[in-house]
Amino acid sequence: xxxxxxxxxxxxxxxxxxxxxxxxxxxxxxxxxxxxxxxxxxxxxxxxxxxxxxxxxxxxxxxxxxxxxxxxxxxxxxxxxxxxxxxxxxxxxxxxxxxxxxxxxxxxxxxxxxxxxxxxxxxxxxxxxxxxxxxxxxxxxxxxxxxxxxxxxxxxxxxxxxxxxxxxxxxxxxxxxxxxxxxxxxxxxxxxxxxxxxxxxxxxxxxxxxxxxxxxxxxxxxxxxxxxxxxxxxxxxxxxxxxxxxxxxxxxxxxxxxxxxxxxxxxxxxxxxxxxxxxxxxxxxxxxxxxxxxxxxxxx
Numbered sequence: 001x002x003x004x005x006x007x008x009x010x011x012x013x014x015x016x017x018x019x020x021x022x023x024x025x026x027x028x029x030x031x032x033x034x035x036x037x038x039x040x041x042x043x044x045x046x047x048x049x050x051x052x053x054x055x056x057x058x059x060x061x062x063x064x065x066x067x068x069x070x071x072x073x074x075x076x077x078x079x080x081x082x083x084x085x086x087x088x089x090x091x092x093x094x095x096x097x098x099x100x101x102x103x104x105x106x107x108x109x110x111x112x113x114x115x116x117x118x119x120x121x122x123x124x125x126x127x128x129x130x131x132x133x134x135x136x137x138x139x140x141x142x143x144x145x146x147x148x149x150x151x152x153x154x155x156x157x158x159x160x161x162x163x164x165x166x167x168x169x170x171x172x173x174x175x176x177x178x179x180x181x182x183x184x185x186x187x188x189x190x191x192x193x194x195x196x197x198x199x200x201x202x203x204x205x206x207x208x209x210x211x212x213x214x215x216x217x218x219x220x221x222x223x224x225x226x227x228x229x230x231x232x233x234x235x236x237x238x239x240x241x242x243x244x245x246x247x248x249x250x251x252x253x254x255x256x257x258x259x260x261x262x263x264x265x266x267x268x269x270x271x272x273x274x275x276x277x278x279x280x281x282x283x284x285x286x287x288x289x290x291x292x293x294x295x296x297x298x299x300x
Contacts, residue, residue: 050108050109051109053108054105054108054109057101057104057105057108058101058105061101061104061105062101065094065097065098065101068093068097069090069093069094069097072089072090072093073086073090076089076090081146081147085143085146085147088143088171137189138171138172138173138187138188138189139171139172139188140188140189140192141187141188141189141190141191141192141193142169142170142171142172142173142174142188143171144188144192145169145174145188145191145192146169146171150196150198151166151169151196151198151201152166152169152201153166153167153168153169154166154200155198155199155200155201156198156199156200157176157196157197157198157199157200158196158197158199159174159176159186159190159191159194159196160186160190160191160194160195160196162176162178162184162186163176163178163179164176164177164178164179164182164184165177167183170188171188172187172188173185173186173187173188174186174188174191199264200264200265202264203263203264204237204261204262204263204264205261205262205263205264205267206259206260206261207258207259207260207261207262207267207270207271207274208257208258208259209257209258209260209271209274209275209278210247210248210255210256210257210258211226211255211256211258211278211282211289212250212253212254212255212256212289212290213253213254213256213282213287213288213289213290214252214253214254214287214288214289214290215252215253215254216288217254217286217287217288218287219246219254219256221285221287222256222282222287223244223245223246223256225278225281225282225285225287226244226256226258226274226278227242227244229274229277229278229281230242230244230258230260230274233270233273233274235262235263235266235269235270235273236260236261236262236270237260237261237262237263240261242258242259242260242261243257243258243259243260244256244257244258244259245257250290252290253289253290258274260274
């Protein structure tokens, strides 16, 4: 009896192959030593062409896969994709190619193996995906972030209420550092679903400031003072033209709005400077800044 027939290598399905292997083992165990060796040698002679073909396919396939991976790596380096994605794409590509090579080699040894191999891989894939569902969600989010690029390393962002400078973009987590020097790891599954505000992606930002003055104060003077302070500040842009206008009537104050553009890195410095200078100039020119007062009256 041929070894491949006894072992079920010519039968259909995983169950038939398993039963054939069990029958072959039982038959070999029941033989005496000379017949056992004779049976094994005859079986190996019959399988030798297939085994030799499998070895050649594995060697040639491995060489081809290495060449394909090498070319793919060069193409990725020339692409505009984030560097973090390169190793991930190459790893997935390599796993797929080696899996196909293994299935090809197996189908040469067992011609009808492709059906049950695909079925086993499907069941295994489903089990793994259920076991690492959260990790897969973060992984998918990381791929989405790296492809869509809502922010880059070094940007100052707000991700769902978490503010900080982006330190690293990994496949599972985005790392940001807050202004008080805390390092926060945000799962990319949350990043992909969150509202993201990027404060530093554009070269310019508009600074919006509102100043309250009393109804009895000289509004035209206050407007002139603020306009002059903006014109004299080296970090305030003249184009687009700054806007200094009345923007509201409060309960106890007139609201003077200031809208001025600046370079993104200068935003905070310009804001602090104008707040300090406006307070100083208003005090010097007798312009009041109203504040809420609480009056108490006692009856005796």
